[in-house]
Amino acid sequence: MAKVCFQMKGTAFTAVVMDLQAYSADLFRAQLKQKIDTAPQFFNASPLVLNLASFEGQLEDEQLEHIVAVCREEGLQPIACRGATPELRYTVMGLGLASLPAAKTRSSEIPAEPVQAKVKQVEPEQTVAEPAPVVRPSKVITKPVRSGQQVYAEGCDLIVMAAVSEGAEVLADGHIHVYGPLRGRALAGVKGDTNARVFCRQMEAELVSIAGYFVMNEKLRELCWKEPAHAFLEGESIQVAVI
Numbered sequence: 001m002a003k004v005c006f007q008m009k010g011t012a013f014t015a016v017v018m019d020l021q022a023y024s025a026d027l028f029r030a031q032l033k034q035k036i037d038t039a040p041q042f043f044n045a046s047p048l049v050l051n052l053a054s055f056e057g058q059l060e061d062e063q064l065e066h067i068v069a070v071c072r073e074e075g076l077q078p079i080a081c082r083g084a085t086p087e088l089r090y091t092v093m094g095l096g097l098a099s100l101p102a103a104k105t106r107s108s109e110i111p112a113e114p115v116q117a118k119v120k121q122v123e124p125e126q127t128v129a130e131p132a133p134v135v136r137p138s139k140v141i142t143k144p145v146r147s148g149q150q151v152y153a154e155g156c157d158l159i160v161m162a163a164v165s166e167g168a169e170v171l172a173d174g175h176i177h178v179y180g181p182l183r184g185r186a187l188a189g190v191k192g193d194t195n196a197r198v199f200c201r202q203m204e205a206e207l208v209s210i211a212g213y214f215v216m217n218e219k220l221r222e223l224c225w226k227e228p229a230h231a232f233l234e235g236e237s238i239q240v241a242v243i
Contacts, residue, residue, distance in 0.1 A: 015047040015079065018071075020055050023063050029070050036074055039217050042185065042206045048076045053083030053102040061091045068095050138174075145170060145184065152190075166206065175199065185209070186231075194233050199243070203229040213238055 036043045048071055052059060068078050081092045083102035092099045139153035141160045147167030151158065158172035161179050168184035170176055175197050176188045182200035189196030189211040198208050203224045206217050208231045215231070215238045223229070228243040 015049050016043070016076070017049045017051055017082075019051045019053075020059070020067070022056050023059060023067070025066060028067060029074075032070060032074055036076075039206055042217070044075050045077055048078045049080045049082055049100070050078060050097075051082045051102075052085070052088070058085075059088065061088065064088060064091055065095065068097070139172070144180070147184070172196070187214075188231075189233075196233075198231040200230075201228050202226055203240070208238060208240070210238055215240065 050064075050067065050071075064081075071078050078095070078097055080098035080100050081088070082100040084092050084099050089099050136154075136156040138157040138159050139151075141151055141158070142162065144162040145151055145160060145164045145168040147165045150169040150171070151160070152170075153172035153174065153176075155173050157174040157177065158170055159177045159179070160170060163180035164170055164178055164182050164184045164186065166183040169187070170178070170184065171187045171190050173189065173191045173193060173196075176186050176199065178186065178198075178200040180200075181202040181204055182198075183204045183206070185207040186198045186200070186205055187207075187209040188198050190209075192211050194211045196210050198210065203220060204226055205220055208215050208220065210231065210233045213233060213236060220240060223240045224242050229240055230243055231238055231240045233239075
């Protein structure tokens with residue numbers, strides 16, 4: 001029997017999303033460099049998704065090529081474009097990037113009057129007891145998470161009983177608890193759980209993210225730096241408070 005060469009499976013990983021809103025060759029490079037300088041280790045070699053859905057006007061082929069080139073020169077790794085127009089798709093492919101559909105947005109329209117639900121008679125059905133949901137135990141890490149390492153708790157909370165070093169990354173579908181200094185990146189609710197939280201004994205993180213929303217190192221320094229803290233999502237903004 002032939003030896004299996006590979007297996008295909010899904011996984012979760014962190015990517016920076018750049019919402020491109022306007023284009024100016026000089027301004028783009030200057031503003032990107034300024035942003036990267038705020039957290040150079042976080043942005044270094046980070047996968048990047050260019051979101052073109054909110055771009056004002058028409059982005060030209062040469063402009064997209066320049067944007068991708070500048071991102072690569074500054075150390076980012078563009079991997080995909082989201083929401084590209086049909087005219088840009090060949091350019092996206094030529095740049096070696098994946099073309100992703102625009103993200104679905106929640107409708108904010110509210111009907112003026114409540115709609116009366118239609119009531120119809122149905123035959124009574126025999127109720128069938130649903131099986132209790134499977135709850136996975138928390139994933140517990142007892143050793144320090146060192147620079148370059150990534151730990152992911154799929155379908156559960158993550159508990160780290162030691163430090164998370166600068167350059168390390170911890171992810172969980174649920175909450176993240178770090179019983180030591182948090183100096184790397186912590187991403188909770190990675191599959192969209194907006195109730196997820198991040199708890200740590202000493203907040204020194206490069207980045208804290210909840211359900212895709214994130215706050216960077218420079219903002220954390222103004223809040224609960226080197227203090228016991230927890231982060232949670234309030235609307236579309238991450239709040240960080242002392243425990």
